[in-house]
Amino acid sequence: MKRIFQLVITLIGIVLGIVIFNIVNAASSFIEQRGIIFIIANVLAGLVGGIIFYFISGKFAGKFINKFSNLEGQMSEIPASKLIVGTIGTIIGIVIATLISRPLTSLQVPYVGNSIFVLLSILLYIGFGYLGWRVSVRNSEDFLSLFKNVKDVKEQKSILKHDKNKNLATAKILDTSVIIDGRIVDILNTEFIEGDLIISEFVLEELQHIADSPDDLKRERGRRGLDIVNEIKNNEKTNLVIVDTDYPEIKEVDSKLLKLAIDLNGKIFTNDYNLNKVCDVQGIPVLNINDLANALKPVVLPGESMEIEVIKLGKGRNQGVGYLEDGTMVVVEDGDKYLDKTIIATVTSVLQTSAGRMIFVKSKED
Known part of the structure; x- marks a missing residue:
């Protein structure tokens, strides 16, 4: 660190030595602006300036390194978010300095050239870079809040996006009557129903028993119910979940459905009038297809x-x-x-x- 510091200061001394020599020579004109003597004089002036600044830098190198170490320690304590904002501010400051220094370095002074303006542009880079850092770090919370607000808006939009594979709504538990009825398929095709559709294995067993009934009408109803289950399963607009949860201590299928709805915090999907009434008594939400059909009838x-x-x-x-x-x-x-x-x-x-x-x-x- 000490050698790097001395090297930088020496280079600055060389440049300043040449600039000062050219200014003095332009004012006194004791050396002609052309020829080998003028070149040698510039080199000597640069060496003198570099040597002087080299020895001066040796005296201040220790203090500079200590200051730099303290600065490094302070930088390590700065949160990463402020470092990022400060770096962005520094880059913006350097860009502004570039825009200002470009036309500035193109200016020429008689006998001196643009050396003064080059040195001035270096100071502009340092000044605007430091200013950009300070301003951005001091107002880092405001900048971060802007990005946070944008992120929150994006998250809210992403939450509003519909994904049928995600359980965005309460689960709907189908009972035997609504499956046999069949209108559930038409309702699902309209995409008004969100969330998972739940069919328990004890409901499927009841449908199988009905399909195996010796009574022709019951057998036809049971087979129709099994066909409806397959249609729901193959429907790409909904997500069907078969659960194996059972309650051996409960014999009635309707009572098992009520228990399942309580455990899953779901809603009973039915068109059974009596089951609807029991759900109302127990405070379990119900989706009744008959109520929906009646609501859609002309007033x-x-x-x-x-x-x-x-x-x-x-x-x-x-x-x-x-x-x-x-x-x-x-x-x-x-x-x-x-x-x-x-x-x-x-x-x-x-x-x-x-x-x-x-x-x-x-x-x-x-």
Whole structure:
């Protein structure tokens, strides 16, 4: 370190010796600006300046090295973030100094040339580099907060990106009835459902038992349920998870589903009216396909008119029954006399339940 310091100071002394000689010679003109004598005089002036600065540097080298060591110790205590910001600030300061010094070094002074401006440009580099360091380090927290805000925005955007393979929503636990129903496949294709779909092995066992039933209707329903499971499994728009969690102490499948929903903190996906009620009592979230279907049906208000065909008698006295295109039951008051006829009726009331919706109407002729 001492030799490097002395070498740098000596080089500065050589340059200053030549510059001072040229200034003095330009003022007195005691040596002609051309010839071997002028060159020798420059060399001697440089040697004199270098020797003088070399001996001077020997006296200050120890103090400089101590200062440099202290500076190195202080630098090691500076956090890496501030070092990075300070380095960036220094680079910016050097760039500014370069822009200023380029036109400056192109200037010429008679008999001296651009030596003074070269020395001035060196001082500009040192000054602006140091200034850039100081300013950036003092305001490092402000700079880092800007990058942090950008990072937070990117993280928020990345969180909002949808990935079907990640469990971004509550798990949906399918029961037997919703699988056999089959409408779950159409709902999944709309991509309104997020999160994992859970099917437990005890539900699959129940579907298998239904598919092996001697009753033709039950057997067909069980096979349909197994086919629906395969469709859900092959659906690229959702993530199906088969869990082997079982509760041997519980015999009823519905009770096992409730226990599984509590353990997984999930929601029951069903269209079973009774299971829906039990979940409501126990505070377990439920997704009921019938509720969804009813919510999507067109709203009918009392006083509106509709065309309805009375196709059968109702359970109440003198009632007739018809159906809308979506399957909604329409009860016609005093409609027994319009059996097998199409009439224009006025809506009197609407009854909404989880099992479905009933519309009560009265013929305009009455």
